[in-house]
Amino acid sequence: MSASKKIAVVGATGRLGRHVVDVLTEQGHDAVAFSRANGVDIESGVGLVEALEGVEVVIDASSTPSADKDVATEFFRSAAKNLHEAGQKAGVERLVVVSIIGIDGSVAGYNAAKLAHEVALLEGPLPVQILRAAQFHELVEVMTQWGTQGEVAYLPNMRTQLVAARTVAEALVALAVDPAPESTDGPFPEVAGPQPETMAGAAATLAARVGHPARIEESSDPANPDRALFENGGLLPGAHAELAGPTFAEWVEANFPAAN
Ligand SMILES: NC(=O)c1ccc[n+]([C@@H]2O[C@H](COP(=O)([O-])OP(=O)(O)OC[C@H]3O[C@@H](n4cnc5c(N)ncnc54)[C@H](OP(=O)(O)O)[C@@H]3O)[C@@H](O)[C@H]2O)c1
Secondary structure, three states: OOOOOEEEEEOOOOOOHHHHHHHHHHOOOEEEEEOHHHOOOOOOOOOHHHHOOOOOEEEEOOOOOOOOHHHHHHHHHHHHHHHHHHHHHHOOOEEEEEEEOOOOOOOOHHHHHHHHHHHHHHOOOOOEEEEEEOOEHHHHHHHHHHHEEOOEEEEEOOEEOOEOHHHHHHHHHHHHHOOOOOOOOOOOOEEEOOOOEEHHHHHHHHHHHHOOOOEEEEEOOOOOOOHHHHHOOOOOOOOOOEEOOOOHHHHHHHHOOOOO
16 A cells, blocks of 8 residues: 555545545545535635645545536636645645546537636646546436436436446545656546446436336437537547446446335
């Protein structure tokens, strides 16, 4: 095991962040949990410099609930700026941040905001390592809830190589505790699940396990400029990606009791 490090986790209460805290703690590191609930606001910067005292590396797993491109872009740009400024003042060595596989051509919504996030992060001054992840297993339930109308859930036509948030957390922690690479040239590292799936197919697997909603339908939104990216495999990992289980079906079986 690597020597114990003091590592801050921004978004420590989120779907991903809680696993990052667990993995760090299990490996004997000093995980400092940041979220607004414990007085650290990455968007406004309130509490950030003080909370970063003695922190060597920051893992940023924070997010905004807004899928609006402008609102989310504002959040991520402010977060990047505040993290760099406060991190530099506090003597942080580097930032490790999670992003999303396949967003290069995104022009709409949350994915376009994450692209702006990457650009803002790379402006420095601190060294940054960006890990791009596939959609999380945990997102399927959320998207099913968003899309449910009565007995039917409408899921976007989307090809994705779903991955467990815990698996992404392990990959982020590995980046944070390993020595910084000499060069970050080349594509961003990627982490994804073991096999390509469709969002609607995954939602159907989950619905079959928990007993609702009664029907899943795949829908295609002609008004979404990122539609082709979603539908034609643009969100699938590259050849260099780290692929790791569990599969979505295995994860559902382990995390949801079967319907009676
Ligand atoms: N979900 C996916 O499928 C997926 C896939 C690939 C990459 N990612 C990336 O993974 C990251 C985490 O996503 P997630 O789904 O785990 O997010 P999430 O569950 O929505 O969690 C967001 C976290 O950010 C914190 N937060 C929100 N506003 C904050 C603020 N102003 N200051 C400090 N903390 C704040 C929240 O805590 P408080 O509300 O208490 O502040 C919470 O802990 C995001 O960058 C996302 O783009 C997600």
